Amino acid sequence: MIVHKIHLPHSKNSAESETVTLPLPHRAIISTAQHVGAVCTPTVKVGDRVKIGDVIADSDAVMSAPVHASISGTVSEFTEVLHISGRNMPAIVIESDGLGEISGDIKPPVINSREDFLDAVRRSGSIGLGGAGFPTSMKLGFDPKEKQPDKLIINGAECEPYITSDYRCFIEEGEKVLDGALQIMKYLDIPECIIGIEDNKPKAIAKMRELCASHPNVTIFPLKSSYPQGAEKTLIYSTTKRVVKEGTLPIACGCIVINSSTCAFISDYLKTGMPLVSRRITVDGNIVKKPANFIAAVGMSIGEIVYYAELCAEPDRIILGGPMMGACAFELDYPLSKTNNAVLLFNNSPVYKPTACIRCGRCVRACSMGLMPTAIETAFDLRDAKKLDALNVNLCVNCGACSFVCPAKRNLAEKNQLAKAFLREQANSIKGA
Ligand code: SF4
Numbered sequence: 001m002i003v004h005k006i007h008l009p010h011s012k013n014s015a016e017s018e019t020v021t022l023p024l025p026h027r028a029i030i031s032t033a034q035h036v037g038a039v040c041t042p043t044v045k046v047g048d049r050v051k052i053g054d055v056i057a058d059s060d061a062v063m064s065a066p067v068h069a070s071i072s073g074t075v076s077e078f079t080e081v082l083h084i085s086g087r088n089m090p091a092i093v094i095e096s097d098g099l100g101e102i103s104g105d106i107k108p109p110v111i112n113s114r115e116d117f118l119d120a121v122r123r124s125g126s127i128g129l130g131g132a133g134f135p136t137s138m139k140l141g142f143d144p145k146e147k148q149p150d151k152l153i154i155n156g157a158e159c160e161p162y163i164t165s166d167y168r169c170f171i172e173e174g175e176k177v178l179d180g181a182l183q184i185m186k187y188l189d190i191p192e193c194i195i196g197i198e199d200n201k202p203k204a205i206a207k208m209r210e211l212c213a214s215h216p217n218v219t220i221f222p223l224k225s226s227y228p229q230g231a232e233k234t235l236i237y238s239t240t241k242r243v244v245k246e247g248t249l250p251i252a253c254g255c256i257v258i259n260s261s262t263c264a265f266i267s268d269y270l271k272t273g274m275p276l277v278s279r280r281i282t283v284d285g286n287i288v289k290k291p292a293n294f295i296a297a298v299g300m301s302i303g304e305i306v307y308y309a310e311l312c313a314e315p316d317r318i319i320l321g322g323p324m325m326g327a328c329a330f331e332l333d334y335p336l337s338k339t340n341n342a343v344l345l346f347n348n349s350p351v352y353k354p355t356a357c358i359r360c361g362r363c364v365r366a367c368s369m370g371l372m373p374t375a376i377e378t379a380f381d382l383r384d385a386k387k388l389d390a391l392n393v394n395l396c397v398n399c400g401a402c403s404f405v406c407p408a409k410r411n412l413a414e415k416n417q418l419a420k421a422f423l424r425e426q427a428n429s430i431k432g433a
């Protein structure tokens with residue numbers, strides 16, 4: 001396992017601001033593609049009345065999580081929203097009745113077994129709130145007869161600049177993070193938990209140490225503040241020195257990794273039965289007057305959320321997520337999804353023109369996965385699938401570190417993503433032949 005990492009400016013400007021819960025919006029546009037995996041099918045029709053927490057879309061696919069109404073009102077239309085993948089995805093529009101009524105189905109789940117717990121996690125609509133969007137029930141739904149993990153790792157690294165939503169969760173809801181972890185350990189029979197937090201968050205480390213003092217099987221692990229410390233494989237290596245081999249999942253080395261805010265949500269859901277209908281989001285950037293964290297309804301317009309943080313200029317760059325792994329949005333009129341942990345707004349953003357590679361090797365030294373980004377770029381430009389495979393491009397975690405350090409400003413991380421998509425296409429065309 002290669003562990004070269006890079007150092008980024010932290011710019012955690014919203015770290016000390018208490019989270020503000022925003023009023024419910026007049027309208028919610030809720031995508032049915034809220035997670036990695038199958039797109040859900042609407043279970044409502046135009047004209048239906050819905051209340052907060054009602055299921056509005058679901059799927060039979062294993063890799064999925066139901067989608068719930070985040071406001072009460074009437075389903076007014078089905079539309080499409082631009083997904084982070086660049087494709088249009090179906091969405092359900094709800095016009096608010098202004099009442100904020102909660103569904104009569106909301107009640108804490110009754111849990112007597114592992115199966116009950118996994119069923120509840122699925123029904124909660126939980127997905128990885130750190131940005132990856134993997135359905136939580138899939139992550140926790142391992143077969144103990146095949147492999148039983150011995151370590152639950154809580155990812156509180158939050159290594160990207162600006163983002164503080166997990167940090168605020170530790171500070172404001174640390175009890176829930178711990179409780180969520182204890183519940184997972186109890187129902188899935190995992191004996192040990194490690195909560196990894198970067199050492200640039202001493203208050204979060206101190207708070208969690210205090211809370212965990214009476215739980216000897218839960219350890220707080222201060223992680224060196226470097227990037228990409230929060231990448232799953234890197235985090236597992238940093239906390240346990242175990243290596244997730246290529247083509248395998250963390251469970252193969254006895255680990256399950258869950259984001260800290262996801263843990264807090266699971267704790268909440270088990271107590272209240274309220275599914276994932278809102279989330280914490282950081283708003284920051286060089287034109288944001290009041291960098292802050294907000295709790296907002298899923299489907300609320302990003303523009304409306306940003307309004308509460310006050311902009312002092314028009315943005316020329318809007319990033320959903322962090323500056324390293326986030327995706328640029330064309331406009332602010334974009335609905336909040338379960339996976340959005342931040343929106344960053346900038347103006348006067350530098351535009352770089354790539355120049356020729358000077359073979360300095362910085363991209364290779366920066367890559368935590370031990371890849372050769374410049375060789376991958378050349379192989380992709382030649383559409384050389386064999387070479388890309390030999391260069392292990394599929395190990396790339398899209399962290400962007402190679403692009404960040406490149407003095408020639410080459411778009412290496414972008415090429416890696418394109419190369420992975422190219423290999424997938426090749427594999428699919430071979431299967432289909
Ligand atoms: S984007 Fe991929 S190739 Fe580049 S540094 Fe990150 S893991 Fe390595």
Ligand code: SF4
Nearest residue numbers: 357358360361363406
């Ligand atoms: S960091 Fe940039 S210039 Fe240096 S070897 Fe890599 S691609 Fe070439």
